[in-house]
Amino acid sequence: EAGVAQSPRYKIIEKRQSVAFWCNPISGHATLYWYQQILGQGPKLLIQFQNNGVVDDSQLPKDRFSAERLKGVDSTLKIQPAKLEDSAVYLCASSYGDSNSPLHFGNGTRLTVT
């Protein structure tokens, strides 16, 4: 099966600019996750979708981050305006959505904010 697709692979922006990341999950996976991984740390869950509904977004900085999964398939994560501390790898993952389903990760987008 095809894996989780993410783009772009790398992005460099200046602070206060905006950026968007795209994710296409594995076909048939109901649940889609966005994680932020800062260098040397574990992935931090930003938002979790079940189909096109939000399950959890408690860790999403909603004043600058937004995410959508309009048709229950692919998803976009946006940052506006970006801050220096947003420099990280943004990982998208998907799963079938039950408690025993492993997460399948994309290659991630490495964001550098200067």
Added chain:
Amino acid sequence: GQQVMQIPQYQHVQEGEDFTTYCNSSTTLSNIQWYKQRPGGHPVFLIQLVKSGEVKKQKRLTFQFGEAKKNSSLHITATQTTDVGTYFCAADTGGFKTIFGAGTRLFVKA
């Protein structure tokens, strides 16, 4: 909020030595998953443990889930250079929300 604590943060071993990483939670977990992330790569699922006291093996890797379902361990026997990477535990905290530990980074010297 719910956290899973992982120790050690990093470990250096000589090739052929054993390695163990531990994952602990203050609350009972529904299940625990283990992932491996190679340098520059993304986390890749290794295994899931669900039952109290469960032990699973994958070649040189042994995974255990504690009797109280609050801790877990991953043990690698006779490490190889291909084992290099960061090992994460991830726990379902309820509501199918998967929280990752900080990871243990393994360095293997040939």
